[in-house]
Amino acid sequence: MFSNNHEEYRTIIHFLESDKEFEFYVIKRQNVKPIKTVIKGLPSSSKIADITNDLAEIEFKIDSCTQLTSKRTKKIPPILSRNSPKK
Numbered sequence: 716m717f718s719n720n721h722e723e724y725r726t727i728i729h730f731l732e733s734d735k736e737f738e739f740y741v742i743k744r745q746n747v748k749p750i751k752t753v754i755k756g757l758p759s760s761s762k763i764a765d766i767t768n769d770l771a772e773i774e775f776k777i778d779s780c781t782q783l784t785s786k787r788t789k790k791i792p793p794i795l796s797r798n799s800p801k802k
Contacts, residue, residue: 749778 718724731739757766767780 753783 718727728741731741754766761782763780763782767777770777770780
């Protein structure tokens with residue numbers, strides 16, 4: 716089922732939750748999902764806390780920040796992933 720607006724979305728979810736005879740799964744709407752970004756070219760010695768603090772100083776809201784690692788070599792490339800809430 717798909718909804719056209721927030722009110723329909725809430726009505727559908729309420730209906731599905733009221734009837735316990737069947738299972739269902741709700742996929743979050745796109746405007747609820749965080750924005751995922753990757754920052755490349757940072758030194759591998761960069762600390763996640765420093766990067767998070769620097770981004771917070773310039774008023775970026777961050778849900779999570781992760782240093783990516785290479786699956787093949789297990790080394791830390793100069794790539795950082797971060798999630799930010801949508802505005």
